[in-house]
Structures are given as C-alpha cells and as structure tokens.
Amino acid sequence: MELETTHKRCTNFHQGDPSMKRRNFVQALALSASIAAIGLPVGAHAADTIKVGVLHSLSGTMAISETALKNVALMTIEEINAAGGVMGKKLEPVVVDPASNWPLFAEKARQLISQDKVAAVFGCWTSVSRKSVNPVFKELNGLLFYPVQYEGEELEKNVFYTGAAPNQQAIPAVEYLMSAEGGGAKRFVLLGTDYVYPRTTNKILRAFLKSKGVAEADIMEDYTPFGHSDYQTIIAKIKKFAAEGKKTAVISTINGDSNVPFYKELGNAGLKATDVPVVAFSVGEEELRGVDTKPLVGHLAAWNYFMTLKNPENDAFAKKYKEWAKKNGVPNADTVVTNDPMEATYVGIYMWKQAVEKAKSTETDKVIAALGGQTFKAPSGFTLTMDKTNHHLHKPVYIGEVRGDGQFDVVWKTKEPIRAQPWSPFIAGNEGKQKL
Amino acid sequence: MRLPLPRLLCACALVLAFLVAPARAALDEASLAGLAGDFQSRLDTIEALGVAGGEDARRVLDALEAGALGVAGGRAVIVQGESVVAAANGEALALAASAVETLTVNNRVRRALGTARAALALASADRGERLAAARTLADNAGQSLLPLFERALANEADDEIRGVLARAAARVNLSSADPAQRLKAARALGESSDPAVKALLAALLEKQGDVWVEPNGEVRAAADMAIHAIDRRIATAETVGTLFSGLSLGSILLLAALGLAITYGVMGVINMAHGELLMVGAYATFLVQGLFRSYLPAYVDWYVAAAIPAAFLAAALVGVAMERLVLRHLYGRPLESLLATWGLSLVLIQGARVVFGPQNVELANPAWMSGGIELAAGVVLPWNRIVIVGFAVFVLLLIWLMMQKTRLGMFVRAVTQNRAMAGCVGVPTARVDTLAFAIGSGVAGLGGLALSQIANVGPAMGSGYIVDAFMVVVLGGVGQLAGAVWAALGLGIVAKFLEGWAGAVIAKILVLVFIIVFIQKRPQGIFALKGRFADS
Numbered sequence: 001m002e003l004e005t006t007h008k009r010c011t012n013f014h015q016g017d018p019s020m021k022r023r024n025f026v027q028a029l030a031l032s033a034s035i036a037a038i039g040l041p042v043g044a045h046a047a048d049t050i051k052v053g054v055l056h057s058l059s060g061t062m063a064i065s066e067t068a069l070k071n072v073a074l075m076t077i078e079e080i081n082a083a084g085g086v087m088g089k090k091l092e093p094v095v096v097d098p099a100s101n102w103p104l105f106a107e108k109a110r111q112l113i114s115q116d117k118v119a120a121v122f123g124c125w126t127s128v129s130r131k132s133v134n135p136v137f138k139e140l141n142g143l144l145f146y147p148v149q150y151e152g153e154e155l156e157k158n159v160f161y162t163g164a165a166p167n168q169q170a171i172p173a174v175e176y177l178m179s180a181e182g183g184g185a186k187r188f189v190l191l192g193t194d195y196v197y198p199r200t201t202n203k204i205l206r207a208f209l210k211s212k213g214v215a216e217a218d219i220m221e222d223y224t225p226f227g228h229s230d231y232q233t234i235i236a237k238i239k240k241f242a243a244e245g246k247k248t249a250v251i252s253t254i255n256g257d258s259n260v261p262f263y264k265e266l267g268n269a270g271l272k273a274t275d276v277p278v279v280a281f282s283v284g285e286e287e288l289r290g291v292d293t294k295p296l297v298g299h300l301a302a303w304n305y306f307m308t309l310k311n312p313e314n315d316a317f318a319k320k321y322k323e324w325a326k327k328n329g330v331p332n333a334d335t336v337v338t339n340d341p342m343e344a345t346y347v348g349i350y351m352w353k354q355a356v357e358k359a360k361s362t363e364t365d366k367v368i369a370a371l372g373g374q375t376f377k378a379p380s381g382f383t384l385t386m387d388k389t390n391h392h393l394h395k396p397v398y399i400g401e402v403r404g405d406g407q408f409d410v411v412w413k414t415k416e417p418i419r420a421q422p423w424s425p426f427i428a429g430n431e432g433k434q435k436l
Numbered sequence: 437m438r439l440p441l442p443r444l445l446c447a448c449a450l451v452l453a454f455l456v457a458p459a460r461a462a463l464d465e466a467s468l469a470g471l472a473g474d475f476q477s478r479l480d481t482i483e484a485l486g487v488a489g490g491e492d493a494r495r496v497l498d499a500l501e502a503g504a505l506g507v508a509g510g511r512a513v514i515v516q517g518e519s520v521v522a523a524a525n526g527e528a529l530a531l532a533a534s535a536v537e538t539l540t541v542n543n544r545v546r547r548a549l550g551t552a553r554a555a556l557a558l559a560s561a562d563r564g565e566r567l568a569a570a571r572t573l574a575d576n577a578g579q580s581l582l583p584l585f586e587r588a589l590a591n592e593a594d595d596e597i598r599g600v601l602a603r604a605a606a607r608v609n610l611s612s613a614d615p616a617q618r619l620k621a622a623r624a625l626g627e628s629s630d631p632a633v634k635a636l637l638a639a640l641l642e643k644q645g646d647v648w649v650e651p652n653g654e655v656r657a658a659a660d661m662a663i664h665a666i667d668r669r670i671a672t673a674e675t676v677g678t679l680f681s682g683l684s685l686g687s688i689l690l691l692a693a694l695g696l697a698i699t700y701g702v703m704g705v706i707n708m709a710h711g712e713l714l715m716v717g718a719y720a721t722f723l724v725q726g727l728f729r730s731y732l733p734a735y736v737d738w739y740v741a742a743a744i745p746a747a748f749l750a751a752a753l754v755g756v757a758m759e760r761l762v763l764r765h766l767y768g769r770p771l772e773s774l775l776a777t778w779g780l781s782l783v784l785i786q787g788a789r790v791v792f793g794p795q796n797v798e799l800a801n802p803a804w805m806s807g808g809i810e811l812a813a814g815v816v817l818p819w820n821r822i823v824i825v826g827f828a829v830f831v832l833l834l835i836w837l838m839m840q841k842t843r844l845g846m847f848v849r850a851v852t853q854n855r856a857m858a859g860c861v862g863v864p865t866a867r868v869d870t871l872a873f874a875i876g877s878g879v880a881g882l883g884g885l886a887l888s889q890i891a892n893v894g895p896a897m898g899s900g901y902i903v904d905a906f907m908v909v910v911l912g913g914v915g916q917l918a919g920a921v922w923a924a925l926g927l928g929i930v931a932k933f934l935e936g937w938a939g940a941v942i943a944k945i946l947v948l949v950f951i952i953v954f955i956q957k958r959p960q961g962i963f964a965l966k967g968r969f970a971d972s
Contacts (some may be wrong), residue, residue: 004788005803007573014774059789060896063794063795064894067794067795104479141757180475180544181475182542182543183547184544194941224940225941229890229900230681230685230891232818232821233932233935233936234940235680236674236678240631244635244640245636261892265818267806268807268809269816269820270808271808273543274546274547287811291796292800292801298542298543331793331795336702339835356713401543409540411540411542
C-alpha cells in the first residue's frame with residue numbers, strides 16, 4: 001500500500017515535459033525519500049472504525065524523544081481494540097511524521113483533521129510545535145491531546161494537556177533544590193534550548209526565585225540553539241559561576257538530543273552532582289538511553305511519573321510496553337523504557353475513550369464537554385482527574401536522581417495529585433485567567 | 437540552631453576519638469545517635485564518622501552507600517539480607533528487616549559521604565588517594581575538619597598534598613578569632629587559583645553599614661593582594677581554556693571540511709551529500725564498537741583506533757559508488773550535480789534510518805578519552821577534545837604527505853590546477869577524479885569518527901555540519917588545503933570568543949554575518965589560486 005502510492009506519485013511526475021526528465025528524476029528521488037520518511041496512513045478505509053491521529057516527529061532532533069510516544073500510542077490503541085474498541089468500533093491509528101519541522105506540524109495536523117477525518121489527535125512534544133498546530137485545531141475544531149510538561153500560559157478549548165504545568169514540575173523542583181535535602185542551593189543557572197518553553201519557564205522561575213529572595217546576580221540564564229552539540233564554553237561558564245561562592249544548582253530545559261553532548265561534557269569537565277546538581281525537565285528514561293550514565297549519577301529530573309515507581313498499574317504498563325516493543329520489532333526492544341510523557345499519552349488516550357463513551361459520540365464539542373471530571377487509575381500510582389475547567393490533569397510530582405543504569409531513584413514526592421495552574425501566578429497579569 | 441544535642445554528641449565522639457585512640461576507636465551508640473535525628477544531624481554524624489576514622493566507621497559508611505544503613509527504634513542498624521545488626525558494633529539484633537527504615541542516599545548525603553570517605557583516605561598509604569582526598573576536603577572545608585587538617589599536616593611529607601591541606605586549613609582559619617591567624621591564612625590563600633577562595637576573600641573586603649567585615653586593616657590588605665594574585669591566575673587559565681575550545685571547534689570544522697576541500701577543489705562538485713559521508717564514518721565507528729563489545733570485550737577501550745581504517749574505508753566506498761554511479765555523468769553541470777548530491781544525501785539519510793532506526797545510537801567514550809586535565813579550578817581540558825585536536829593534526833599530515841609526496845597527489849594537484857592540460861600530458865583524469873573523491877570521502881569518514889566522540893550519532897547528523905563545512909571551504913579559498921586550515925581554526929576561535937561574550941545563539945549569527953561580509957569583500961577566500969593555471 002505504501003509503495004504503491006509512492007510509485008503512483010512518481011509516475012505522475014514523469015508525465016511532464018520530457019526535457020525536465022533528469023531534474024524530475026532527482027526530485028522524484030527526493031520526493032520518494034521524503035514520502036517514505038513521512039510514513040503513510042496504514043489500514044484500509046472502513047465505516048466501522050474511528051480514526052485517531054498520531055502526530056509525533058519520527059526523524060530529526062526530536063525523534064529521540066517523540067518516537068517512543070508514537071509507539072506507546074499505537075500500543076494503547078491496540079490494547080483498546082483488543083478489549084472491544086470504543087463504542088463497539090475499532091480504533092484506526094493514522095501515523096504521520098512532522099520530522100521535527102514546526103511548520104510541517106501544522107500541515108500534518110491539517111491533513112489529519114480535514115483529509116483523514118480523525119476524531120482526535122495525540123501528539124506534539126515541543127511547545128513550538130504545539131503553538132504551530134493550535135490555530136489549525138481551533139479553525140477546524142479538532143481535538144489535540146498534548147502529553148508533555150510545558151510552560152503554561154495557554155488554555156485552548158481544543159487542547160487537553162496531560163503533561164505538567166509549571167506548578168506541577170518546575171516550581172516543586174526548585175523548591176526541592178532550595179531545601180536542606182536538596183542541598184540548599186542559593187545560586188541558579190537557568191539553561192535551556194532557545195524556544196518558547198525554556199524561555200517562558202525561566203521567566204516564571206526567575207519571578208519565583210525573586211519571590212524567594214534570590215538576588216538578580218545569583219541567577220545566570222543561557223540558551224543554545226536546537227541540536228547544539230558544543231557545550232564547552234557554557235560548562236566553563238557554569239563552573240566559574242558556581243565557584244564564586246554559595247551553593248549552585250543548574251536548572252536545565254535543554255530539549256532533544258543536545259542533552260547527550262551536554263551531559264557528556266558535564267562528566268568530562270568533572271562537574272559532579274554532589275557539587276553542582278543539574279535538575280532537568282525534559283530528560284527522562286528514554287533520553288538517557290543514548291548516554292553513558294556513570295558520570296551522571298545523582299543529577300536530578302522532575303516528572304510526574306518514573307519507570308521505577310512501584311505499583312500494580314505501573315508494573316503492568318512497563319511490562320505491556322516491553323512486550324509490545326518486542327512484538328513490533330522496535331530497535332533495541334530488550335532495553336526499552338517507559339517515561340513520563342509516555343504515561344501521559346497512555347492516560348490521555350484512555351481519558352478520551354472514556355469521554356467518547358460518556359458522550360456517546362466522537363463529535364469534538366460533545367467529547368470536550370464529557371472530558372472534564374474524567375478519572376483514570378494511572379501508572380503514576382494515583383487516580384488522576386481531568387480538571388473540570390482548565391483542561392489539565394491533577395498530577396503528583398516526583399523528583400528522581402539518576403542511577404547508574406539510567407533509571408531514577410525517587411528522592412522526593414508530593415503526597416497527592418496537585419491541580420495545575422496553567423497561568424502562573426508568578427507572571428503579572430495572569431490573575432483570574434485560570435478558566436477557559 | 438535547632439540541633440545542639442546531636443552536634444554536641446558528634447563533637448564528643450570527635451574529641452574522644454582524638455584523645456583515646458586516634459584511629460581504632462570502636463564506635464559507641466552515642467556517636468551514631470544523630471542518624472536517627474533530622475536531616476542535618478544525620479549529615480553531621482556521617483562527616484564525624486570519617487573524621488573519627490577506623491574500621492567500624494568504614495563499615496557503617498559502606499553500608500550507607502549500599503543503602504543498607506537504617507534506623508529502627510531510634511537506633512542505627514545495618515540490614516544484612518534478612519537479618520539486622522547494630523551499626524555500632526555489628527552484634528545481631530532480633531529485628532525483622534522490614535521494620536528498618538533505611539536512609540535515603542541523595543546528593544546531599546552523598547556529599548557528606550564523600551567528605552567522610554576523604555577524611556578516612558587522608559591516612560591512606562597511597563599518595564594519589566591522599567591527594568584526591570585532600571582536594572575533596574578542601575572543597576568542603578569546615579570548622580569540624582580543622583583538627584583533621586592539622587593532624588594530617590603534621591604527618592604529611594609530600595609537598596603538593598601539604599599545599600592543598602595548608603590552603604584548606606587557611607580557608608577555615610580565615611574566620612578564626614585571632615587576627616594573626618587570619619593574616620597568615622589570607623597570605624596563604626594567595627597561592628590558590630580557585631574562584632571559590634576569591635569569593636571568600638572578597639567577602640572580607642565588604643562593608644556592613646560603616647563597619648568592615650574584616651576589622652583588621654593588615655588582613656584586608658593581605659586579602660586584597662591575594663585576590664589580585666588569584667584573579668591573574670584565573671584570567672590566564674580562562675584565556676587558555678577559551679583558546680583551547682576554539683582550537684577544538686576548529687579541529688572539528690577542519691575534519692568536517694577537509695574532505696570537501698579535496699572533492700570541491702579537484703572536481704568543482706558541490707557535494708551536498710558530504711555531511712552524510714560524515715554520518716557513514718560515524719556509523720562505521722558504531723559498528724566497530726559493537727564488534728568489539730561482542731567479540732573483544734577486554735579491548736573495548738581501543739575500538740576507536742580500530743575504527744580509523746573502518747570509517748575511512750566505509751566512507752570511501754560510499755564515495756566511490758556515488759562518483760561512479762551518479763556524479764561521473766554530471767561533470768561540468770554544477771547545478772544538476774548539486775541537486776543529485778542533495779538527493780543522494782536524502783537517500784543516505786533514509787537508508788541509515790531504515791538500517792539503524794531513526795534514533796541516535798549510543799557511542800561511549802573510551803575510558804582514556806574521558807575526564808580531562810585541570811588547568812585551574814574551573815578550567816578543564818577534556819581528553820576527548822585533546823585527542824581530537826591531535827587526530828586532526830594527524831589526518832592533515834597524512835593528506836599533506838599524500839598531496840606533496842606521492843604520484844597520485846601530484847596528479848590531483850595537476851588536475852586541480854588545469855584539468856585540460858593535465859589530461860593532455862597523460863594524466864588519467866577520470867581515474868584521478870574517482871580516487872580523489874574516494875580520499876575526500878574517506879577523510880569525511882574520519883571526521884565522522886571524530887564527531888562520534890563528542891556529538892550525537894544519528895541519521896541526520898550530517899546535515900548539521902554541511903553548512904559549517906562549506907563555510908570553511910569557501911572562506912579558505914576553493915582548492916586550498918592551507919586555506920581550509922586557517923579558516924577552520926579562525927572560525928573556531930572567533931566563534932568561541934564570541935560565544936563566551938554573547939552566548940551561543942548570537943555567536944552563530946555573528947559568525948554567519950562575518951562570513952557574508954568577508955565573501956563580499958574577498959570572493960576568492962583567504963587564499964586564492966593565482967597565476968596562469970587558475971581557471972578563469
């Protein structure tokens with residue numbers, strides 16, 4: 001099916017001006033390569049299925065993080081189908097690859113909603129990709145489930161956020177660093193990739209730190225481009241900053257595969273977690289698979305889920321995913337891991353299923369109305385609730401330290417799920433914006 | 437001031453340890469009581485254990501590190517499998533392992549543990565261990581460690597270790613009540629090159645209201661001098677560090693661009709797939725690592741050396757295939773060859789994605805390439821980058837020898853300078869093209885090997901370097917190896933100084949602007965072919 005379509009487009013190309021043939025060949029070559037990269041919808045049309053879109057980068061700088069989300073979405077859909085589907089209909093996944101290319105996310109989202117007529121889309125990782133698809137979902141009245149922690153400052157009618165808002169991840173992490181257990185940090189380096197999530201998170205954190213009495217001179221902020229791989233200068237700067245007295249901690253919002261060279265350089269430069277701990281908001285089990293973790297032991301990550309959590313739901317979730325990966329020939333299937341955004345994807349798909357069943361329809365407006373107040377017993381060990389008004393989940397917060405095997409030891413956690421505050425109180429003018 | 441009791445107990449344990457039997461004190465329950473207290477008293481207890489020293493202390497610290505130390509009924513205990521023993525003396529207790537609340541080892545505890553272990557190691561017979569221990573302790577120097585420093589100083593014969601210990605003791609003495617002690621300490625600290633020490637000294641020179649933090653004028657003057665001495669040392673070390681980062685970036689740019697300088701120079705082919713040849717080299721390195729891991733696990737640290745010929749050959753073979761199958765038919769048509777090589781790059785990226793998966797693959801630095809040399813506190817030259825600079829010099833030397841001393845090199849130069857004339861005098865230009873392309877591609881493969889040690893290896897890794905490589909070649913002057921070298925080093929050092937000053941994002945923009953301006957003023961690059969043989 002895939003090959004056929006590709007071939008058809010190629011032949012169409014050749015029926016043109018004969019003098020253009022060579023260029024056509026090259027273009028067709030390029031086209032077929034990119035089409036193969038995109039991956040075409042699988043499965044045949046049938047009236048008795050409900051289509052759902054999966055919109056994650058399977059190539060480019062974000063593939064390191066997003067590929068696993070596509071996998072877990074497919075696994076969950078399979079699981080739902082095996083249990084009888086939704087309202088007696090089977091789900092049919094439509095997988096597209098926006099290739100870490102932000103404008104392409106919008107194009108692909110438009111294709112999913114208007115051509116493939118999907119009932120809901122599960123996708124995006126970076127905030128810039130979400131910002132890029134938001135207008136599309138608004139215009140076509142689609143439904144997006146966004147599974148990654150983000151900077152807040154947004155509340156879209158057509159989007160449900162199953163990842164953490166800043167008060168469910170960033171703020172508790174910084175509070176931990178400032179506590180005696182966390183080392184009592186007094187100076188902070190805010191380091192991130194240069195786009196909307198790190199910039200906004202750091203703006204919130206700066207305001208938060210100021211409210212806690214941290215002076216301007218004790219905060220250093222620095223950004224690198226996507227895919228940056230030379231962290232020598234920045235690490236030298238951090239070392240210098242940390243040596244100027246007072247206990248220092250680094251808050252990293254570096255995204256994608258830049259984390260590998262960053263942590264490698266950190267290890268080589270001899271910055272140990274016991275001296276200058278790094279707490280990361282976008283580094284989980286999956287990202288650490290590509291890293292030699294020995295020099296990283298003790299560095300921190302803040303999430304709402306860790307693979308090492310001990311509870312029956314999580315044991316089952318991790319086991320299911322491992323089996324699915326083996327069965328479906330995921331590369332390095334014996335070492336696959338689960339992480340926070342994967343759990344959020346899983347929860348999101350089930351919440352959508354429950355809402356559709358409650359609304360007895362896949363119509364966007366009816367599903368949106370049914371989603372508020374849905375609950376689901378999640379692998380994070382708590383029964384999570386979709387907030388009635390703000391489209392966010394109530395989530396527990398965990399802080400973990402990297403172990404030698406790339407997993408995390410939980411060193412701190414909240415007693416119960418926390419309600420999200422998408423509009424941070426630390427940004428002026430946000431009062432009274434908590435509802436849609 | 438919430439914890440006078442545990443602190444007092446620790447202090448008692450400390451004093452007892454010194455007075456009664458310096459290294460062999462059996463632990464008593466009191467010295468471990470702090471473990472059952474709150475977080476801070478736990479940390480104090482752990483550090484005091486190291487200062488006290490002895491086998492029992494070591495045993496307790498080992499248990500803590502292994503996550504076996506816990507508290508049951510206000511008493512420190514060690515879990516050994518199913519049974520539980522008292523931490524102080526190892527006697528068996530009638531307790532279930534499940535009744536014990538084991539202590540969480542987080543960063544803060546690990547730091548205390550590190551200090552305690554270093555305090556123990558200060559009595560080691562091995563010089564390296566003592567030095568490392570002294571350095572660790574100097575970083576965490578506190579009042580409680582002062583007697584330990586003095587005891588160690590009295591026994592230590594090695595000058596370097598004595599220096600570290602003396603400065604550590606001086607850091608503590610800086611807050612001594614005796615002005616003479618403070619003066620001595622401030623003078624001793626002038627020998628340091630640690631910014632943390634500078635911060636300590638600078639604190640003395642501040643005024644709180646109208647009163648100096650340091651009342652004694654002489655001490656203030658000494659502190660001021662010490663700060664200047666430290667500043668000079670730090671500034672030198674930093675400049676060297678930045679120069680080195682620039683050199684390292686330059687050597688990477690050079691490795692990425694050298695192959696392109698050859699192929700572009702000889703054949704005038706704008707090879708858009710050059711970045712993918714880097715990727716081929718990097719994946720070849722990955723495969724060699726895999727082979728070593730499965731068949732020669734004992735020598736896995738040397739896979740990088742074995743990968744040199746593998747990366748070269750793999751990329752060279754791909755290069756020859758590209759040249760023979762596609763480029764040969766497109767000579768003299770730069771636009772078409774540009775498009776064709778771009779298409780080839782997509783094919784290669786997709787091929788890698790199919791074979792190796794879309795995710796980055798893991799390449800571990802061998803042990804001998806991990807870590808670095810510390811120039812001064814805060815300035816570290818990492819081994820992997822030092823090795824890559826050396827490797828770039830090695831590759832450059834090989835290419836220079838090949839171009840200047842071999843018949844093939846002479847042919848390549850002849851074809852570069854004047855293809856038609858070279859053909860007239862019997863140089864087999866088609867074969868030279870193929871060989872030159874193979875060598876250029878092979879060198880790109882070596883670049884990929886170098887990149888695999890510091891950056892990510894994934895299907896699209898090459899596209900990130902193609903722009904940089906072209907920048908170097910164009911800036912250096914087409915067909916000029918010397919130009920490529922100067923351009924790569926220049927760009928590397930300029931980029932690193934700019935980055936230190938303006939940040940990575942702005943630095944990248946400034947470098948591109950600089951190149952645009954430079955090329956407008958001097959389109960032929962830094963070095964240009966001159967004279968009659970230059971193609972007009």
